[in-house]
Every structure is written in C-alpha cells, then in structure tokens.
Amino acid sequence: MIADYRKRFWVSLAATLPILALSPMIQAWLGLEAALDFPGDRFVLAGLASLVYFYGGWPFLAGLWRELRAAAPGMMTLIAVAITAAYAYSVGMVVIGSEATFFWELATLIAIMLLGHWIEMKSVMGAGKALEKLASLMPDTTHLLAEDGSVRDVAVADLSGGDRLLIKPGEKVPADAVIVRGQSSLNESMLTGESKPVNKGPDDTVIGGSINGEGALTVSVAHTGDDTFLSSVIRLVEEAQASKSKTQDLANTAARWLTVIALGGGAATVAFWALLTGQGFGFAMERAVTVMVIACPHALGLAVPLVVARSTAIAATNGLLIRDRTAFEAARRTQAIVFDKTGTLTLGQFGITDTLVFDMTYGERDIVAYAAAIETQSEHPIAKGIVAGTDAAWAVDDFRAIPGKGAQGVVQGRQVKVVSPGYVRDAGHQIDDLRFEALSAAGKTVVFVLIDGALAGAIALADMVRPEAAQAIADLQAMGIRCIMMTGDNAQVARWVAREIGLDEVIAEVLPQEKAAKVQEIQARGLVVAMTGDGVNDAPALAQADVGIAVGAGTDVAIETADIVLVRSNPNDVAAILHLARATYGKMIQNLAWATGYNAFAIPAAAGVFFPWGLILSPALGAVFMSASTVICAVNAQLLKLRKRPSAPVEGSADARPVGAQRPAAGSSS
Structure with a gap:
C-alpha cells in the first residue's frame, strides 16, 4: 500500500504541474494569461484533472464505498465527498463555459492527500518495525551434524526436534535448543532486553534468534517453527496490536461524530455563504470542500493505534510480552501488587x-x-x-x-x-x-x-x-503502588524478606488453594490488584487478579493464565511494565487531545469564521494541515520510551546474594 500511494502521488504531481499552468486563476496571478491561452485549453485542463481525480483519488473513492457498505462513514467518506464535489462542480462549469473551476485546488488537494497518506503509513509502519526485526533474527540456514560427525548446511525450515547442530562463534541460533557440548556467552538482547551476554554450557537452553559469542556449541533442537520462543513472541505482539482497545473505542466514537459534524458542517457552510452572504456558489463550495478535508478524522483514527503499535513493539523487544491488551491498559490503574516470594522476589x-x-x-x-x-x-x-x-x-x-x-x-x-x-x-x-x-x-x-x-x-x-528486588519495590512504591508478598513459607522467613526489601505487607503460610481467595480479599478493599508469580500454584491467583503477570522462568500454566509475561525473572521488569502502561495511556490521551482540539479549531477556520479578518483556508492548505496533524500524532507516538531498567545480575554471581549479607571468601587457616 505504501508503494501504491507513492506511485499515485508522483503521477498526480506530474499531472498537477500542467494543471496549475493552465488554470485561469494561476495565470492571472502570474500575469501569463496571453502566453498560456490556446483554444480548447479548458478541455485539456478538465482531462488532466480527470486523470488526477480517477487515478490519484481512487484510494479515497474506493474507501468511500467500503465505509458505506460497512455503514461506518469516516475519513475516506469525507475525502471522497470533498473531491467529488469539487470535481463535479468544476466539470459543470466547463460544460457551461465558465472559468470558475476548482481544478487546480482539486489536483493539489489530491496530491497532498496522497503525500500525507504516504508519510502517515510510513509512520505507522515505523511503529511496527520491531516485528520485522524479530522475524529477521532467525537465520535461513544452519550447520547440521550427522551421526558420522560430518557437517552440512541445511535450511532452518527443514529442522526437526532432536537434530544436532553446530553453532559457530558469532552465528545466530537457528531454533530453541539445549546445549550438548561447549560453553559460550549468548547475546539475547533483542529477545529479552538484557544487554549483558549470558554465559551458558551443557544442559542449558538457548533461544532461537540469540547470537552466539566466542565459543562453538553443539546443540540439540527442542522447538522449531511456530513452537519456538521467537514465534510465540511475534504471535503475542500481533495479537496485542490487533486486540480491541477501550481507548480506541472512545477514539472511534469521536471519529464517527466528527464525520457527521463535518458532513453537516459542509452543507451548512454552502447554505450560509451562498444564500445568506451573497459570496457566490463557487466561494461557498470551496469553503465546504475545505471543511470536509480539514475535518477528516485521520489523526483521531490513528491516535491510539499508533501508540498501541509502538508500546507493544517496545515491550516485546525488552522481554515484556503483552497477552491481553485490555489488561495492559488496566495495569495503569494498579494500586496494589502481590508478589509470590520464591522464584519471584527470591532466587529459590x-x-x-x-x-x-x-x-x-x-x-x-x-x-x-x-x-x-x-x-x-x-x-x-x-x-x-x-x-x-x-x-x-x-x-x-x-x-x-x-x-x-x-x-x-x-x-x-x-x-x-x-x-x-x-x-x-x-x-x-x-x-x-x-x-x-x-x-x-x-x-x-x-x-x-x-x-x-x-x-x-x-x-x-x-x-x-534477588539483588534487584529492593530497587523494584522502591520504584513501585514511588508510583503509589502498595507492595504485598504472599507466600506459603513460614511467617518468620516472610517477615525477614519483607524487611530486607521494604515491602508494605506480608501474607505468609498461605496454602496454594488459598492464594486466589487472598487476592480476592485484597480486591475487596477496593484496590486494583496485580499479581506476579511463576509457579503452578500461582495460576488461580494470576487469573483472579485484575492484572496477572507471570515471570518467564515460570511454568507454562502460570504463563498461559497471565495477561503479561516477563521473559526475565527480574522484579524490575514489573515496575517497567506498569510504568510503560501509564506512559502508553498518557500518549494516547495526548494524541486524542491534540486530534480533537485541532479539529475544534480547524473546522470553524475552514468554514470561514475568520473571513472578516482576511483569513481563508484553501482546500489544499486544509489538506496540508490535516496531514500535518496526523504526522504530529505519529511523531508523538514514536517518542514513547521504556524507562531504563537496571540489568539483572547473573544468578550465582557475587551480586546474587541475600540483601545486606557479606559474602565470605576462603582464607588460610590461622
């Protein structure tokens, strides 16, 4: 579609230049009436304008038909009505021998609309580039080890479970696998957001798409194709971007009302200027066309989807996987978060x-x-x-x-x-x-x-x-979120952990079957509750919570029950995803406020409210402003960022120890 809009734009622009040269108004402005006047020039002008209308305007005319069939008039309806009105009026003027045509306004309007859509679509695609980057992580070929020890290159698509592969230093891992022989560090940053390479050896799992470091590895393929971790990430991102957003419902409602207002406003504008002011039907028609063009709810329609695409892409490339879009949006309202202890706040x-x-x-x-x-x-x-x-x-x-x-x-x-x-x-x-x-x-x-x-x-x-737990709790508390730990461990251990990392509340000695009921009790206090866990016994509580967050190191049951999955077992990611949820909602509101506020000012200006002060917007200028509004929303969406998260210390390293504990080192006997 981007290529199609680009092609139509250049063809329309090429036809627009002679249209401008043949337009009586432009000739009068430049003083070239005599030089460019020839018999039949009006028909040549009409022919070139017809090319621009039917070829350049086709995406909008086809969009009008689609919207009318769906009984949902919107942006394409407004554009199509505007250019059709301008074209029909101008052709009528040619037939009766009048020079009061809108051909040059029509041509420039369509060219600018095509350019605007081209730029807008590139902006939209830019928000979803992460999926392309994720898909490109997987190599096309790999080195298959035969039973006799020989190596041959095969297509990754032909791999099956149990195949043994040789992964050389610097190469990409072609599939989820288990290391059979060798040690190396692997760069998983594109998948987990963790910049520090992870050291791995025999029996450790490697993720397809990660980059091997300095050592050669022999691995046994565990998952291929759609079953790989990378494929599941791409699938989750696609589902999240396609899922319905409650904020989008608000934007769609506003866009429908704007369409009705624009069509009604266009008709009222014609009636006012033609019948009540005596400015003439041509002037009135130009105002009506400008109203419909500038009122196109393009920015309003894209205000939320652009942010959705950007936020899900950011999340996916940082190891934060959104399974339920509605729950993610609800996460911004989180007032209390319940942590499981073992494996979540502690290493186990x-x-x-x-x-x-x-x-x-x-x-x-x-x-x-x-x-x-x-x-x-x-x-x-x-x-x-x-x-x-x-x-x-x-x-x-x-x-x-x-x-x-x-x-x-x-x-x-x-x-x-x-x-x-x-x-x-x-x-x-x-x-x-x-x-x-x-x-x-x-x-x-x-x-x-x-x-x-x-x-x-x-x-x-x-x-x-976990060394990062105290910082994560502090970040969450700074966001006004009450931090609660729920564990089956004894009360003494639970209280010690709570003191070490600064928790607000501890619920200890909870049986697995009681966890969901405990979450319900917290909700009964009137709090919006998020639950974070990694075990089978956390699954009912994850489902009960308003937002369920599973750490990726947990069980498949916990992950399938959760609304959000954190690839890394890092409590800082909990604070990061809640911060991203709030930032995402903020960007949505900013875009909606801009789009609606812009139209609230632009529609009266297009209708001619400021005419007494000499301010008039032409249809082409209206198209520029309409496209600029959408680009502003696109740029604003691109400014959405994930707050920088501390890296997780490697488990078993000198940093991964009980908070406040001094690590002893061996010394010689006295």
Missing part, C-alpha cells in the same frame, strides 16, 4: 547471610571454607549454598554422612563436622549465643561447624533475595 536458592565464630582461632572465611569442603560431597540445597559462599578448593578425606544430622570428614588434617542444631545439643554442646537465637527467630537455617570436636562456628543461610 540458599545463600549465606551470617557467619558466627565461637573459636577465635579461626576467622569467618575459615569457618565457611572448612564447611564448604565437606558440603562439596552433597547435593542438598543448603550444601550448595555453603559451597557457593567460598572460592576455596580444599579437599576432603574420609567423608561420611551423618544421617538426618549432617556430614563429616577430614579437611586440612582436621576432623570437621557440619551438623544441625539438634546434633549439637545431642552431643552436649551448649548453644548460649544470643546471635543464634536471633537468626533462628528470623527463620534462617543455621548449621554448626565442629573442628576436632570443638564448636568452632555456625553459618546461617536463607533463600537468596
């Missing part, structure tokens, strides 16, 4: 929060290093948390598990035990340190380290709070 991984030293022969680093040497033999989540707390690589000899109580072994020539508080008490050791009582009261898990039979120290662990 244990990390060291405190280290207690009872025997001053050792330092905190030593206590952790001895314990980590023992725990390297265990797969328990607490053991993994201790091991992650040090970079020591001390070997352990004579390792043995203490069933239900811990483990023991020989480290650095010393007998070391890492055990539970129950084992310590059973062994007759006194635990009279008030710090232990405080840590237990906070709901933290505490393990004790015995070295050569003596109580040397203790290590407290807790589910690791």
Whole structure:
C-alpha cells in the first residue's frame, strides 16, 4: 500500500504541474494569461484533472464505498465527498463555459492527500518495525551434524526436534535448543532486553534468534517453527496490536461524530455563504470542500493505534510480552501488587547471610571454607549454598554422612563436622549465643561447624533475595503502588524478606488453594490488584487478579493464565511494565487531545469564521494541515520510551546474594 500511494502521488504531481499552468486563476496571478491561452485549453485542463481525480483519488473513492457498505462513514467518506464535489462542480462549469473551476485546488488537494497518506503509513509502519526485526533474527540456514560427525548446511525450515547442530562463534541460533557440548556467552538482547551476554554450557537452553559469542556449541533442537520462543513472541505482539482497545473505542466514537459534524458542517457552510452572504456558489463550495478535508478524522483514527503499535513493539523487544491488551491498559490503574516470594522476589536458592565464630582461632572465611569442603560431597540445597559462599578448593578425606544430622570428614588434617542444631545439643554442646537465637527467630537455617570436636562456628543461610528486588519495590512504591508478598513459607522467613526489601505487607503460610481467595480479599478493599508469580500454584491467583503477570522462568500454566509475561525473572521488569502502561495511556490521551482540539479549531477556520479578518483556508492548505496533524500524532507516538531498567545480575554471581549479607571468601587457616 505504501508503494501504491507513492506511485499515485508522483503521477498526480506530474499531472498537477500542467494543471496549475493552465488554470485561469494561476495565470492571472502570474500575469501569463496571453502566453498560456490556446483554444480548447479548458478541455485539456478538465482531462488532466480527470486523470488526477480517477487515478490519484481512487484510494479515497474506493474507501468511500467500503465505509458505506460497512455503514461506518469516516475519513475516506469525507475525502471522497470533498473531491467529488469539487470535481463535479468544476466539470459543470466547463460544460457551461465558465472559468470558475476548482481544478487546480482539486489536483493539489489530491496530491497532498496522497503525500500525507504516504508519510502517515510510513509512520505507522515505523511503529511496527520491531516485528520485522524479530522475524529477521532467525537465520535461513544452519550447520547440521550427522551421526558420522560430518557437517552440512541445511535450511532452518527443514529442522526437526532432536537434530544436532553446530553453532559457530558469532552465528545466530537457528531454533530453541539445549546445549550438548561447549560453553559460550549468548547475546539475547533483542529477545529479552538484557544487554549483558549470558554465559551458558551443557544442559542449558538457548533461544532461537540469540547470537552466539566466542565459543562453538553443539546443540540439540527442542522447538522449531511456530513452537519456538521467537514465534510465540511475534504471535503475542500481533495479537496485542490487533486486540480491541477501550481507548480506541472512545477514539472511534469521536471519529464517527466528527464525520457527521463535518458532513453537516459542509452543507451548512454552502447554505450560509451562498444564500445568506451573497459570496457566490463557487466561494461557498470551496469553503465546504475545505471543511470536509480539514475535518477528516485521520489523526483521531490513528491516535491510539499508533501508540498501541509502538508500546507493544517496545515491550516485546525488552522481554515484556503483552497477552491481553485490555489488561495492559488496566495495569495503569494498579494500586496494589502481590508478589509470590520464591522464584519471584527470591532466587529459590540458599545463600549465606551470617557467619558466627565461637573459636577465635579461626576467622569467618575459615569457618565457611572448612564447611564448604565437606558440603562439596552433597547435593542438598543448603550444601550448595555453603559451597557457593567460598572460592576455596580444599579437599576432603574420609567423608561420611551423618544421617538426618549432617556430614563429616577430614579437611586440612582436621576432623570437621557440619551438623544441625539438634546434633549439637545431642552431643552436649551448649548453644548460649544470643546471635543464634536471633537468626533462628528470623527463620534462617543455621548449621554448626565442629573442628576436632570443638564448636568452632555456625553459618546461617536463607533463600537468596534477588539483588534487584529492593530497587523494584522502591520504584513501585514511588508510583503509589502498595507492595504485598504472599507466600506459603513460614511467617518468620516472610517477615525477614519483607524487611530486607521494604515491602508494605506480608501474607505468609498461605496454602496454594488459598492464594486466589487472598487476592480476592485484597480486591475487596477496593484496590486494583496485580499479581506476579511463576509457579503452578500461582495460576488461580494470576487469573483472579485484575492484572496477572507471570515471570518467564515460570511454568507454562502460570504463563498461559497471565495477561503479561516477563521473559526475565527480574522484579524490575514489573515496575517497567506498569510504568510503560501509564506512559502508553498518557500518549494516547495526548494524541486524542491534540486530534480533537485541532479539529475544534480547524473546522470553524475552514468554514470561514475568520473571513472578516482576511483569513481563508484553501482546500489544499486544509489538506496540508490535516496531514500535518496526523504526522504530529505519529511523531508523538514514536517518542514513547521504556524507562531504563537496571540489568539483572547473573544468578550465582557475587551480586546474587541475600540483601545486606557479606559474602565470605576462603582464607588460610590461622
């Protein structure tokens, strides 16, 4: 369609130049009546104008027919009526031998309307370019590994699940897959908005469309075609852009009324100037044509769709996927947000929060290093948390598990035990340190380290709070949103997490089947509630909430139930999507205010209200103003931006630890 409008514009412009030269009014202005006058010039003028009317004006005439068949007169109706009235009147004047024609106004009007539509459509397409960029992420060919180890290039479209591929450094990943061999960093910025490359190795998943970094990878294809993550993103964006917007309903209603006002105003303008002022039918007709052209509700009709296209594209390219457009618009009114704890505000991984030293022969680093040497033999989540707390690589000899109580072994020539508080008490050791009582009261898990039979120290662990959680909560509270955590965990742990990140309210020890009812209770306070979660047990609550937000690392059930999906498990994205919802609505209102305010002023001006002061708008100038109004709305939509979000620290890095906790590092024994 853009190419069609461009072609019609250039043909119409080429015909408009001789039309201007042959128009009596233009000749009079330039003093060239004698030079350009020849027999039959009026018929040549009418012929060229007919070319412009039927060829250049065809999109508007066809649009008139479509709108009338749909019983929904609008912009195309106004333009078609305006150019048809001008053309019919001018042809009639030629037939009766009069030179009072509108041919040059008609030609310039159509040329400018075509140019305006061409520019407007390019602006509209610009808002949706993200989909083209997403689609272009997938390569056309890839390297298929045969069973004998040979490699051949095949079309990505021919891949099937289980195929093994070789992805060389710098190449795009052709499909969702699992790494079989190799390690590398992958750039997923176009899909997730995360600029930092993500390090991945065997058994990690890679997303089709991401860019491989420095290492060669062998991967096994998991999803192809429409089942890939990228395809689902494109599908969600298309659905969101096509879905009905409540704000668009308001704009459509206003556009319908504007059409009625313009048609009625055009008729009233003719009657007023021709019958009541004696200005003549030609002058009256020119005013009526200008009224209908300048009143075209193009800007009003595009005010909302342009913003919708822009916001969904921004969201998709930053890992924020909108599944329900209506819910996204409702998100701007969010007054309270309910977070699930594990996996959303926390990593679901244990990390060291405190280290207690009872025997001053050792330092905190030593206590952790001895314990980590023992725990390297265990797969328990607490053991993994201790091991992650040090970079020591001390070997352990004579390792043995203490069933239900811990483990023991020989480290650095010393007998070391890492055990539970129950084992310590059973062994007759006194635990009279008030710090232990405080840590237990906070709901933290505490393990004790015995070295050569003596109580040397203790290590407290807790589910690791996401480093970005505190900032996300602060941002949401700055937006006037009440932040609530709902968890099945015990009240002590929940209150500790709440203190660490500054939550407004905690609802703890909630059974999975009770979560939806708890959301309903919050709604009963008169609050518009958003719910964020990632597990199967969050799905009913996500559905109950006014806005359901699933983190992409969650289950398929949670994602299918939610209105918005966050690709990254980053609480900052929750604040980002709510901020984008508010900014999107603001842009919609700005565009609607401009479009309606513009017409409120322009229609009277086109009708000739300012004629006594010498201000008259021609149809061509009216077309310029109408197109300019739409371009302003398009530019304003393009100014919509996503507030810059902090990058998520890599899980397991030095930043991904309990808030306020000091990470111990191994040191040598005293």
